[in-house]
Amino acid sequence: MLFLAAFVLGSLLIQFTRMRRVTALTARLANRAGVAAAPAATVRTAPVGRADGSMGASRGPEQPGRTDAGIAAAQAVEKTAAPIARPSRWSGSLRVAAIFPETHDTRTFRLANPDGGALPFSFLPGQFLTFSVALGGKRVRRSYTIASAPTAAAYVEVTVKRQDHHGVSAFLHEQVKPGDRLEVTAASGRFTFTGEEDSVVLIAGGVGITPMMSVVRYLSDISFPGEMFLLVGARSTDDFIFREELEYLQRRHANLHIAATMARAAGTAWMGHEGPITRQFIAQSVPDIARRHVHLCGPPPMMDAIKAELAALGVPAGRIETEAFGPAEGMVPQDALETDLIEAQPAGRGDQEPRATPAGRQGEGAAAVAPAQVRFTVAGKTAPLLPDQSVLEAAEAIGVDIDYSCRVGTCGTCRVRLLEGAVTMAVEDGLEPGDKERGIILACQAKSAGNLVVEA
Numbered sequence: 062m063l064f065l066a067a068f069v070l071g072s073l074l075i076q077f078t079r080m081r082r083v084t085a086l087t088a089r090l091a092n093r094a095g096v097a098a099a100p101a102a103t104v105r106t107a108p109v110g111r112a113d114g115s116m117g118a119s120r121g122p123e124q125p126g127r128t129d130a131g132i133a134a135a136q137a138v139e140k141t142a143a144p145i146a147r148p149s150r151w152s153g154s155l156r157v158a159a160i161f162p163e164t165h166d167t168r169t170f171r172l173a174n175p176d177g178g179a180l181p182f183s184f185l186p187g188q189f190l191t192f193s194v195a196l197g198g199k200r201v202r203r204s205y206t207i208a209s210a211p212t213a214a215a216y217v218e219v220t221v222k223r224q225d226h227h228g229v230s231a232f233l234h235e236q237v238k239p240g241d242r243l244e245v246t247a248a249s250g251r252f253t254f255t256g257e258e259d260s261v262v263l264i265a266g267g268v269g270i271t272p273m274m275s276v277v278r279y280l281s282d283i284s285f286p287g288e289m290f291l292l293v294g295a296r297s298t299d300d301f302i303f304r305e306e307l308e309y310l311q312r313r314h315a316n317l318h319i320a321a322t323m324a325r326a327a328g329t330a331w332m333g334h335e336g337p338i339t340r341q342f343i344a345q346s347v348p349d350i351a352r353r354h355v356h357l358c359g360p361p362p363m364m365d366a367i368k369a370e371l372a373a374l375g376v377p378a379g380r381i382e383t384e385a386f387g388p389a390e391g392m393v394p395q396d397a398l399e400t401d402l403i404e405a406q407p408a409g410r411g412d413q414e415p416r417a418t419p420a421g422r423q424g425e426g427a428a429a430v431a432p433a434q435v436r437f438t439v440a441g442k443t444a445p446l447l448p449d450q451s452v453l454e455a456a457e458a459i460g461v462d463i464d465y466s467c468r469v470g471t472c473g474t475c476r477v478r479l480l481e482g483a484v485t486m487a488v489e490d491g492l493e494p495g496d497k498e499r500g501i502i503l504a505c506q507a508k509s510a511g512n513l514v515v516e517a
Contacts, residue, residue, distance in 0.1 A: 072298065086146070127287050150249075151182035154242040159217055167268065168234060169220045175242060179214045184248035186211060186275040187356070188382070190219055191466045191474070193244040194229050203229040204466035204474075205444055206384075207248065208271040208303075210278035216240050217247070220302060222268040236407070249466055249474055252384040253259040264338065264367060265360025266367040267295060272300050272384060275359060277307075290316075290347045293321040294338045298329045303459050320346035338363075351375035352448045360385040383490070385473060435513040436482065437461045452477070452515060453504035463517050467491075468505045475504040482513035 072243035075266055080271055162168055189206040204341035224230045237243070254276045261280070263273040270293055280289055293300045301321065311319050322334035322342060343350060355376055357364050364383055371381060384429060435446040435455050440462075444455040452474055456463045466474040470488030479500045486506035489497075504517070 079132075083165050099506070110170070121149070123478060140502070145290055150247070152246045153181065155180075155217070155245050157237055157239050157243065159239055159243045160237070162221060164300055167220060167222045167302055168217050168236065170219045170233060171209075171216050172243065172245070174215045176275060180217055180401060182247045185253040186209055186255040186279045187272040188248040188250040189466065190217070190270075191246040192229060192233075193246070194232055196229070196232060201229055201467060204249070204472065206250070206272040206275070208274045208278075210282055212279055212282040214305070220268070220271045220274075224502055244247070250472055251385075252356070252382060252471075254280075254354075254356055254382075256283065256287070258287065260290070260353050262290045262350065262355045262358075263354045264292045264343075264357045265294070267300065267362040268302065269359035269384070271358070274303055274306075276312065276356070276363075277317065281310055281317065285316070287316065289317045290353075291319045292338060292343065292346055293319070294359070295321065295323055295404065298331050299326045317344070338367055338370075339427070340373055343367075343370060344374060350514070351377075353380070355381045356384075357381060383479070433512050434511060435509075437515055437516055437517045439517055446513065448510045450508065451505055452507040452509075452513065456515075456517060457502065461517060463504045465505055470503050470506040473503070476501050477504050478502075478516040479507070480514040480516055482509055482511055484509045484513065 088099060154175060156175040158170055158173040159171040161171070187206070191202055191204045193200055193202050195201075205219040205221055207217055208220045209216065221230050223234045228328050240369070250273060251516060256261075256279075256416045263276060267275045273291060277291060278288065290305070293301070293307075298304075301323070304321075307319055311317050317388055320337060320342070321335070322336060323329075323331055324335070324337060326333075326335050336342075347353065349427055350371070352375075355371060357367055357371075359367075368381060368383070370379075372378070378464045433448075434443050435445040437456060442459050442461055444459040444461070446452070446455045453463055453465055453468070462472050465478060466472045468475075468485065471490045473491030473493065476491065476493075476496065479502045482505040484502055486503055486508075488506050489503065491502065491503050500516075504515070507513075
């Protein structure tokens with residue numbers, strides 16, 4: 062009898078242990094449900110680089126770009142994908158986990174938590190990181206868009222094109238190596254897409270493809286059911302960033318349609334489109350373009366041309382999101398005088414709101430006035446302000462800290478309040494609705510021939 066009781070008790074114990082294991086396994090599988098990759102299917106557009114519709118894409122001359130590493134990274138993301146989290150603001154150091162050469166002048170830097178585990182911040186596809194680097198005895202900040210997807214919680218990647226010989230991009234390319242730590246502020250930017258629309262059109266020029274890759278990787282990871290159209294313009298096949306990974310993703314996801322055009326393709330095996338992104342190229346690549354939401358990123362001249370083409374195709378301006386890419390210098394349009402003159406609230410007006418008046422008054426009496434000054438109330442400092450100098454540049458000259466990122470008026474990081482005076486701004490994309498009425502200006506764009514008082 063005692064033996065029978067022991068036998069029954071042992072059987073119950075074994076059954077209980079099995080049930081616990083089954084429950085744990087079920088929970089793990091449930092946590093991964095919904096983020097598995099979409100099944101492979103035949104795509105309905107030609108692979109990148111081919112115009113004949115065959116699946117054997119011609120790669121042309123061998124490039125130093127990430128091939129196996131890029132595909133392995135995409136597969137790893139699909140295996141570890143997690144639901145997107147609300148973006149959070151964070152500053153600190155990240156460890157350089159790996160560096161991938163993408164093209165002859167472009168590299169991807171993978172950054173991870175120095176303490177291991179998940180990143181200490183979250184972000185949305187299309188946002189950027191701001192790096193703080195000591196160069197020439199001073200602290201320099203530059204922003205680079207995140208190219209990885211937020212579903213890869215263990216790392217974040219930025220893809221940087223070398224733009225100069227002495228700046229931050231040169232520092233990253235020449236001096237940074239795996240194991241180093243970089244000071245980073247994360248994450249910023251309103252150029253985001255999270256899959257709320259039923260389809261998306263992404264148009265990128267050059268290194269402007271980086272935020273688009275974050276979107277494509279993220280939407281692929283979550284098996285986005287809508288149509289994804291990615292249109293890419295590059296100078297040549299040697300400058301086509303992420304080409305191998307895009308070919309892989311297009312083969313894997315039937316609703317991802319990629320069309321690329323090379324400005325110069327002579328002497329290569331490229332069999333796709335040539336020339337710039339034109340109205341005809343867009344119409345052929347994206348059916349019913351007028352009803353879709355468009356994200357556009359690239360050099361300002363390219364974006365201006367494409368916005369005109371999109372307008373001609375019937376795309377409403379309210380359905381076009383833009384992000385400028387390129388050096389801070391030389392990006393101000395020549396017709397910038399069409400912008401408003403933003404005036405601070407004069408003394409004696411009580412609590413009335415500042416007002417905007419037409420441009421053209423900035424130069425009145427300027428010839429009879431000594432060089433202007435800008436006073437920073439928080440720092441308690443005053444700096445000379447030349448007519449062609451921005452408030453941000455004047456602040457930097459005397460050590461006044463104004464946070465910034467893009468320096469081209471699109472990100473909104475350098476928003477400050479103008480207390481006295483009037484400024485003009487060539488680019489105002491970084492302002493939010495109602496900012497101008499409240500006297501908020503972009504320090505990187507604000508210029509004046511008169512004295513200013515700024516809350517900074």
